[in-house]
Amino acid sequence: MRWILRIKMKSTATKLADFKDSIFGVIAKLAREHNAVNLGQGFPDFDGPAFMKELVTQKMNEGHNQYAPFPGTPNLRTEVSNYYKKFYGLDYDFETQVTISVGATEALYLVITAVTNPGDEIVVLEPFYDSYVASIRMSGGVPVPVTMHAPDFHIDKAELEKAITPRTKMIILNNPHNPSGKVWSREELQMVADLAEKHDLYILSDEVYEFLLFDGAKHIPMATLEGMKDRTITVSSAGKTFGLTGWKIGWICANPEISRVCRLAHQYITFSVSTPMQEAVAEGLKRLPEYLPGFVSLYKGKRDLFYNEMKKLGFDYTIPKGTYFMMVPISKKTTLSDVDYAMKLIKERKVATVPPSAFYLKSSEGSKYLRFCFAKKDETLRQAIANLSPEA
Numbered sequence: 001m002r003w004i005l006r007i008k009m010k011s012t013a014t015k016l017a018d019f020k021d022s023i024f025g026v027i028a029k030l031a032r033e034h035n036a037v038n039l040g041q042g043f044p045d046f047d048g049p050a051f052m053k054e055l056v057t058q059k060m061n062e063g064h065n066q067y068a069p070f071p072g073t074p075n076l077r078t079e080v081s082n083y084y085k086k087f088y089g090l091d092y093d094f095e096t097q098v099t100i101s102v103g104a105t106e107a108l109y110l111v112i113t114a115v116t117n118p119g120d121e122i123v124v125l126e127p128f129y130d131s132y133v134a135s136i137r138m139s140g141g142v143p144v145p146v147t148m149h150a151p152d153f154h155i156d157k158a159e160l161e162k163a164i165t166p167r168t169k170m171i172i173l174n175n176p177h178n179p180s181g182k183v184w185s186r187e188e189l190q191m192v193a194d195l196a197e198k199h200d201l202y203i204l205s206d207e208v209y210e211f212l213l214f215d216g217a218k219h220i221p222m223a224t225l226e227g228m229k230d231r232t233i234t235v236s237s238a239g240k241t242f243g244l245t246g247w248k249i250g251w252i253c254a255n256p257e258i259s260r261v262c263r264l265a266h267q268y269i270t271f272s273v274s275t276p277m278q279e280a281v282a283e284g285l286k287r288l289p290e291y292l293p294g295f296v297s298l299y300k301g302k303r304d305l306f307y308n309e310m311k312k313l314g315f316d317y318t319i320p321k322g323t324y325f326m327m328v329p330i331s332k333k334t335t336l337s338d339v340d341y342a343m344k345l346i347k348e349r350k351v352a353t354v355p356p357s358a359f360y361l362k363s364s365e366g367s368k369y370l371r372f373c374f375a376k377k378d379e380t381l382r383q384a385i386a387n388l389s390p391e392a
């Protein structure tokens with residue numbers, strides 16, 4: 001139902017005038033309306049680990065229920081700092097270089113707003129997580145897309161360098177990559193790092209899927225490349241790693257000056273992030289070494305199940321090495337665009353996916369794919385496959 005304005009009011013902000021409902025909301029609504037199996041939005045349809053829920057209850061009972069210090073609880077910042085050291089050999093001082101946020105999404109906004117002046121150009125590698133472009137625009141910046149070319153989602157060095165101008169401030173990349181499931185190689189990261197050094201740019205490295213890796217793939221944080229730690233701002237989140245996306249605990253690891261400015265923005269946007277959740281995540285991070293093998297094998301089982309069944313249905317593509325997404329080519333199945341095919345599948349096959357053209361500004365490559373999320377119960381994945389099979 002359309003809302004009818006009955007009184008005369010001043011207009012709302014023009015900077016938001018072109019914003020639309022995100023594709024996830026649109027698909028989720030359609031999926032509900034058509035009773036479709038939802039493989040669209042990127043979160044598990046099953047619960048997170050029991051030990052994390054016990055930890056948060058314990059933390060509440062211990063009295064961790066008032067405002068946390070605005071940069072984050074010292075325990076969580078210490079544990080974030082500890083795991084970067086333990087897993088990657090990176091030193092971040094928890095007092096000055098680690099900031100806790102409401103999920104990675106707030107972290108991304110804080111970083112973008114902290115570095116962007118009106119008119120500054122920020123290079124985004126498409127397909128991208130859609131909040132990057134929204135945050136750049138809200139900060140008065142100009143998103144400059146560079147395409148990661150399918151089917152292997154590689155970057156062309158000449159195209160990237162051509163996109164860099166004297167107004168460029170930062171390059172945003174996502175590794176492991178949503179929606180393709182690509183895990184960046186050292187050579188690929190080095191190419192971007194070299195250009196960032198040459199043109200004196202920041203790199204915002206969104207690494208929320210850092211632990212969701214399969215078949216021996218290795219995550220290389222951009223900040224570990226020689227000379228890159230100070231110009232790289234790393235964002236990650238507990239949501240994906242613990243399968244608890246509703247907890248919304250994220251973090252930024254950055255040099256002290258970037259961290260200081262992010263904290264200034266955070267102080268007035270959010271002020272303070274949920275205390276018991278932070279304390280539980282701090283404990284959870286200590287347990288990563290024991291927790292991660294089971295976590296990875298759970299998602300690997302889902303990836304293999306879904307991929308093998310999709311192959312049997314005639315979808316032909318390379319199995320992704322990271323994240324819980326697959327970009328599935330559709331051109332052998334239909335002449336429709338991704339958006340029209342996604343709508344058709346929701347209505348006629350009762351399966352919801354995300355049309356990835358929403359993640360591109362420039363290229364039309366996304367219109368030949370659909371993004372499937374396999375972070376779902378096996379029965380959900382099997383139902384989706386049954387609905388997609390020709391005899392359904």
Ligand SMILES: Cc1ncc(COP(=O)(O)O)c(C=O)c1O
Nearest residue numbers: 042103104105129178208237239
């Ligand atoms: C690439 C990427 N970055 C950031 C986020 C947001 O993470 P959070 O839920 O911690 O805000 C997501 C969530 O889907 C994502 O896919």
